[in-house]
Amino acid sequence: MGEENNTLVQSELETAITYLNDSLSYNTIDDFSVTNKKGIRYYKKDAHFPGNNHLNLLSATQSWRTPENIELLKISLSHCFKIMKNEVGNIMFKAKTHFIGPFNFNWHLADFNIEDINKDSYALVWWLRSLYKLSTIGVVKDIPELRKAYDYLYHLVESKDIINKQTDKSLKRFKDILSIEDNWRNQKSILCDIFFYGIIILHNAGYDIKEI
Numbered sequence: 204m205g206e207e208n209n210t211l212v213q214s215e216l217e218t219a220i221t222y223l224n225d226s227l228s229y230n231t232i233d234d235f236s237v238t239n240k241k242g243i244r245y246y247k248k249d250a251h252f253p254g255n256n257h258l259n260l261l262s263a264t265q266s267w268r269t270p271e272n273i274e275l276l277k278i279s280l281s282h283c284f285k286i287m288k289n290e291v292g293n294i295m296f297k298a299k300t301h302f303i304g305p306f307n308f309n310w311h312l313a314d315f316n317i318e319d320i321n322k323d324s325y326a327l328v329w330w331l332r333s334l335y336k337l338s339t340i341g342v343v344k345d346i347p348e349l350r351k352a353y354d355y356l357y358h359l360v361e362s363k364d365i366i367n368k369q370t371d372k373s374l375k376r377f378k379d380i381l382s383i384e385d386n387w388r389n390q391k392s393i394l395c396d397i398f399f400y401g402i403i404i405l406h407n408a409g410y411d412i413k414e415i
Contacts, residue, residue, distance in 0.1 A: 204301035206262050219260055223279035225251035230285060236294050243299050245295040245302060253283060254293075255308045255336075262340035277342050284310055289296045309333050313351040317359060317368045325363075329381045331356075331400060338407035353408050360401040361415050366394060 206212055229235050233252035246252070261267060261276070270415045287310035295302040312333060319326040334356060359365040369377075374393070381400055384392035405412050 207266055212260075212264070213255075213266070215260055216264060217251065219257035220267060220272055220275070222251045222253045223275050226253055226283055231288060232290050232294075243295055243302060245291065245297045246400040253279065253308065254306050256306055258308055258340065259336045260338050262337050268341065274297070274339070275340065277345050279286050280342070282348070284298065285312075306335050312350075315352065315355065315357075317364055320368075320370055320373040324370065325376050327369070327373050328376045329380065331404065335400070335404050335407075338404045343408040353405065353410065355408055356401060357405055357415075360398065365401055366397055369397075 226235075229252065235252045236244050236246050292309070293304070293307045295381075296304045296306075309330070312330065315326070315330045317327065325369045330352075334352060337343070338353075339350070343353050356365075361369075378387050378393075378399060382396045383399070384396045386392050387396075402412050402415065405415075
């Protein structure tokens with residue numbers, strides 16, 4: 204929105220970089236979160252672990268991108284992916300006696316498979332939306348877990364499986380949440396909408412889309 208130099212935005216960028224740096228002090232999920240008797244996992248007070256808000260802000264801005272910060276981002280994300288590799292579910296925030304959130308980053312982006320839509324019709328649109336938001340962060344190809352996710356998207360677009368393997372329910376979710384075209388009664392509109400979204404993500408992430 205042209206307000207990157209806004210004091211509030213700069214403050215939030217500093218917080219995001221701080222969280223990336225401080226996450227390196229954690230070795231397991233229990234270092235920054237706990238589970239109550241009901242099985243709800245929530246962040247400890249003053250825990251500094253990067254979430255969607257931090258990473259989306261970094262992806263949408265430029266002023267933080269010094270060589271040192273780029274290297275920190277690579278190291279921190281790789282470290283966090285390892286910590287969260289075998290964890291399932293989301294981490295909540297505790298506000299006095301209530302839990303809010305989650306506002307978590309999807310640390311399992313690399314595990315997505317198009318067949319997941321058979322169990323969860325929202326699976327594809329949530330995955331694509333996460334890839335879109337993160338596509339301009341600048342380190343996609345340098346982190347194995349991210350590279351795997353975007354490589355898989357490339358395969359889905361190139362093979363047309365992003366269309367051919369969708370179900371009626373997942374197509375409806377895409378239409379409701381991500382579509383741009385007005386008339387989905389026209390098959391061409393559906394193809395354009397879905398392929399455009401996949402291609403713009405890959406373009407943003409630095410992939411060569413000329414051969415698609």
